[in-house]
Amino acid sequence: xxxxxxxxxxxxxxxxxxxxxxxxxxxxxxxxxxxxxxxxxxxxxxxxxxxxxxxxxxxxxxxxxxxxxxxxxxxxxxxxxxxxxxxxxxxxxxxxxxxxxxxxxxxxxxxxxxxxxxxxxxxxxxxxxxxxxxxxxxxxxxxxxxxxxxxxxxxxxxxxxxxxxxxxxxxxxxxxxxxxxxxxxxxxxxxxxxxxx
Amino acid sequence: xxxxxxxxxxxxxxxxxxxxxxxxxxxxxxxxxxxxxxxxxxxxxxxxxxxxxxxxxxxxxxxxxxxxxxxxxxxxxxxxxxxxxxxxxxxxxxxxxxxxxxxxxxxxxxxxxxxxxxxxxxxxxxxxxxxxxxxxxxxxxxxxxxxxxxxxxxxxxxxxxxxxxxxxxxxxxxxxxxxxxxxxxxxxxxxxxxxxxxxxxxxxxxxxxxxxxxxxxxxxxxxxxxxxxxxxxxxxxxxxxxxxxxxxxxxxxxxxxxxxxxxxxxxxxxxxxxxxxxxxxxxxxxxxxxxxxxxxxxxxxxxxxxxxxxxxxxxxxxxxxxxxxxxxxxxxxxxxxxxxxxxxxxxxxxxxxxxxxxxxxxxxxxxxxxxxxxxxxxxxxxxxxxxxxxxxxxxxxxxxxxxxxxxxxxxxxxxxxxxxxxxxxxxxxxxxxxxxxxxxxxxxxxxxxxxxxxxxxxxxxxxxxxxxxxxxxxxxxxxxxxxxxxxxxxxxxxxxxxxxxxxxxxxxxxxxxxxxxxxxxxxxxxxxxxxxxxxxxxxxxxxxxxxxxxxxxxxxxxxxxxxxxxxxxxxxxxxxxxxxxxxxxxxxxx
Numbered sequence: 001x002x003x004x005x006x007x008x009x010x011x012x013x014x015x016x017x018x019x020x021x022x023x024x025x026x027x028x029x030x031x032x033x034x035x036x037x038x039x040x041x042x043x044x045x046x047x048x049x050x051x052x053x054x055x056x057x058x059x060x061x062x063x064x065x066x067x068x069x070x071x072x073x074x075x076x077x078x079x080x081x082x083x084x085x086x087x088x089x090x091x092x093x094x095x096x097x098x099x100x101x102x103x104x105x106x107x108x109x110x111x112x113x114x115x116x117x118x119x120x121x122x123x124x125x126x127x128x129x130x131x132x133x134x135x136x137x138x139x140x141x142x143x144x145x146x147x148x149x150x151x152x153x154x155x156x157x158x159x160x161x162x163x164x165x166x167x168x169x170x171x172x173x174x175x176x177x178x179x180x181x182x183x184x185x186x187x188x189x190x191x192x193x194x195x196x197x
Numbered sequence: 198x199x200x201x202x203x204x205x206x207x208x209x210x211x212x213x214x215x216x217x218x219x220x221x222x223x224x225x226x227x228x229x230x231x232x233x234x235x236x237x238x239x240x241x242x243x244x245x246x247x248x249x250x251x252x253x254x255x256x257x258x259x260x261x262x263x264x265x266x267x268x269x270x271x272x273x274x275x276x277x278x279x280x281x282x283x284x285x286x287x288x289x290x291x292x293x294x295x296x297x298x299x300x301x302x303x304x305x306x307x308x309x310x311x312x313x314x315x316x317x318x319x320x321x322x323x324x325x326x327x328x329x330x331x332x333x334x335x336x337x338x339x340x341x342x343x344x345x346x347x348x349x350x351x352x353x354x355x356x357x358x359x360x361x362x363x364x365x366x367x368x369x370x371x372x373x374x375x376x377x378x379x380x381x382x383x384x385x386x387x388x389x390x391x392x393x394x395x396x397x398x399x400x401x402x403x404x405x406x407x408x409x410x411x412x413x414x415x416x417x418x419x420x421x422x423x424x425x426x427x428x429x430x431x432x433x434x435x436x437x438x439x440x441x442x443x444x445x446x447x448x449x450x451x452x453x454x455x456x457x458x459x460x461x462x463x464x465x466x467x468x469x470x471x472x473x474x475x476x477x478x479x480x481x482x483x484x485x486x487x488x489x490x491x492x493x494x495x496x497x498x499x500x501x502x503x504x505x506x507x508x509x510x511x512x513x514x515x516x517x518x519x520x521x522x523x524x525x526x527x528x529x530x531x532x533x534x535x536x537x538x539x540x541x542x543x544x545x546x547x548x549x550x551x552x553x554x555x556x557x558x559x560x561x562x563x564x565x566x567x568x569x570x571x572x573x574x575x576x577x578x579x580x581x582x583x584x585x586x587x588x589x590x591x592x593x594x595x596x597x598x599x600x601x602x603x604x605x606x607x608x609x610x611x612x613x614x615x616x617x618x619x620x621x622x623x624x625x626x627x628x629x630x631x632x633x634x635x636x637x638x639x640x641x642x643x644x645x646x647x648x649x650x651x652x653x654x655x656x657x658x659x660x661x662x663x664x665x666x667x668x669x670x671x672x673x674x675x676x677x678x679x680x681x682x683x684x685x686x687x688x689x690x691x692x693x694x695x696x697x698x699x700x701x702x703x704x705x706x707x708x709x710x711x712x713x714x715x716x717x718x719x720x721x722x723x724x725x726x727x728x729x730x731x732x733x734x735x736x737x738x739x740x741x742x743x744x745x746x747x748x749x750x751x752x753x754x755x756x757x758x759x760x761x762x763x764x765x766x767x768x769x770x771x772x773x774x775x776x777x778x779x780x781x782x783x784x785x786x787x
Contacts, residue, residue: 010608053554065565087365096358096472098369101363103365121367
């Protein structure tokens with residue numbers, strides 16, 4: 001084998017990649033609006049991805065998969081305003097870095113525990129986005145959000161999430177997790193039963 | 198909890214253990230749950246018999262355990278046989294807590310070197326006869342031994358999670374709020390002066406490696422020359438994170454090399470002992486953050502051994518698919534890292550990362566996260582994979598990845614520059630590799646046929662038809678070739694797994710629980726992670742939290758081979774030798 005052939009073969013691969021970038025750029029340049037994510041997925045998907053692998057964030061954003069998880073949020077019923085959380089504390093118990101703390105509600109007269117949280121705090125700076133709270137919640141009350149752009153100037157004010165910052169309507173939840181709607185009917189009924197007991 | 202350990206059933210002696218007992222009499226006693234306890238006087242002698250006569254020539258894991266109530270420290274050894282395969286030979290040595298002295302087995306297995314240093318670092322066990330017993334992960338001035346059960350960290354709350362302050366009272370105050378400077382520092386930032394701050398800890402390290410004062414390395418062309426001590430790292434682009442090598446150089450020649458690690462140390466094992474079993478799963482992602490699925494697998498295998506559960510068929514197949522995808526991704530990325538170190542700056546690296554991106558897309562679809570997957574559960578996986586996932590997977594496995602592997606080979610394998618740089622560089626002899634405890638592609642490139650998937654099959658690996666890829670010369674080039682070969686074998690396994698996978702079915706054995714009962718016992722679960730054998734040693738006392746949680750980190754033990762491979766070579770070769778070990782500091786430092 002003559003010396004230099006191996007390098008030449010490698011260079012051929014590099015050249016192909018180099019040309020591919022321009023071909024792909026040209027292919028998708030006129031075909032669609034760049035920020036339209038369906039075309040982006042086609043371009044970045046396994047079948048078509050060649051040459052160009054990066055997207056021009058923040059002008060282009062790849063859609064996330066339904067299961068993508070970031071920081072948790074709490075779900076309430078957008079029609080009745082009733083929150084699903086019963087403050088059973090399983091999320092606080094299962095949380096690996098222990099970043100959730102909850103003050104359980106109590107009836108002002110009888111002092112008996114009430115199935116709703118008075119305070120619900122998630123320290124987003126400690127949360128490791130493992131998704132255990134959402135996975136083990138028996139009432140489907142806590143779900144993983146997908147807002148990954150969470151940079152903040154002030155840790156104490158913006159990243160220690162209190163109950164009013166965490167509460168999001170179920171319409172938002174179903175928008176993020178469309179396949180959850182049917183699966184959750186039974187657990188929501190369970191949650192409401194626990195509330196009205 | 199300790200009462201349970203004292204009343205624990207004693208292990209049944211295997212014929213080999215019985216043979217040792219007959220020969221050494223009182224020096225051998227059956228231990229709790231598994232293995233034998235060897236008296237300290239006879240330890241080295243018996244260890245030699247275990248290695249030479251019983252054939253357990255590969256000391257995989259060595260670790261300490263603190264039995265606080267019983268009042269002793271225990272060192273647990275897991276030795277495997279390269280030739281015979283099969284399970285571990287477990288033996289233990291004990292020393293009282295007030296005078297913890299145990300003889301060192303570094304003369305039998307050189308892999309004990311780093312691991313005994315780690316056990317010394319964490320428990321303060323003195324290994325008599327160890328050549329270089331210094332702290333390894335903690336800094337030299339650290340006070341106390343952090344894995345002892347009576348040692349408490351700053352901001353200590355409780356021994357075990359979940360902490361009572363989180364629910365139902367919810368009166369938790371973050372740690373920073375509780376310190377006087379409102380920040381995570383111990384000295385007042387206003388008065389701290391870095392100019393006057395001098396750490397004393399470096400002295401020990403340098404005395405081990407600096408040339409003897411007044412001595413000269415010789416005279417070259419009439420000029421007096423001296424050996425020079427150079428620090429490579431901790432912030433060096435080719436050290437794969439924060440890793441430091443202190444080398445003594447004679448010209449370009451490496452005369453001595455000491456790896457320094459622990460910059461990323463966060464005492465993963467102490468955190469693991471505070472956590473409940475299921476809480477540990479996301480923490481294992483952070484060990485080797487390139488291959489989190491494999492780490493999940495290892496931990497799941499270890500806990501399932503304790504619990505005695507078996508995942509359903511479909512879950513088993515999903516697990517194999519995830520683990521093998523991780524291997525493909527890691528090895529392709531390795532090709533990029535290696536060429537990066539040889540000077541092909543980032544072009545092959547980016548090509549490798551393209552495929553990695555597509556595999557990470559799959560991980561995101563299945564687990565919800567690209568790198569920190571947290572996907573495995575004891576007796577199953579978190580959620581099922583859908584049709585879309587399978588379509589993408591099939592396209593990748595059948596069409597794209599084989600093509601891209603060929604392309605990577607075309608780029609690197611015959612390249613004359615790569616060949617002249619890597620052939621004959623960083624040679625590790627097979628007997629050294631076994632003695633130093635090298636694992637994974639590093640071991641196999643030296644011509645040793647050992648793969649945990651074949652030697653002690655876990656999951657459903659006994660059903661697949663694949664080969665163990667080995668090298669012949671044990672140099673950097675062979676390590677590259679072994680990894681490319683393993684990518685092809687992994688694709689082979691993936692194809693079989695896709696074909697055999699049941700179309701529907703359960704993905705979790707039993708009911709999913711957030712706090713399950715793990716019976717008291719001890720288990721060592723190990724898997725073939727892309728970087729080598731990854732082991733988890735668990736001691737459970739029947740409570741929801743592990744009593745002892747030890748990680749046999751591949752990279753940590755593989756780094757023990759660096760000195761052997763680099764001394765005598767050129768400094769530039771030491772860099773690519775380090776690259777060819779393929780380490781991740783998250784795993785090394787834990």
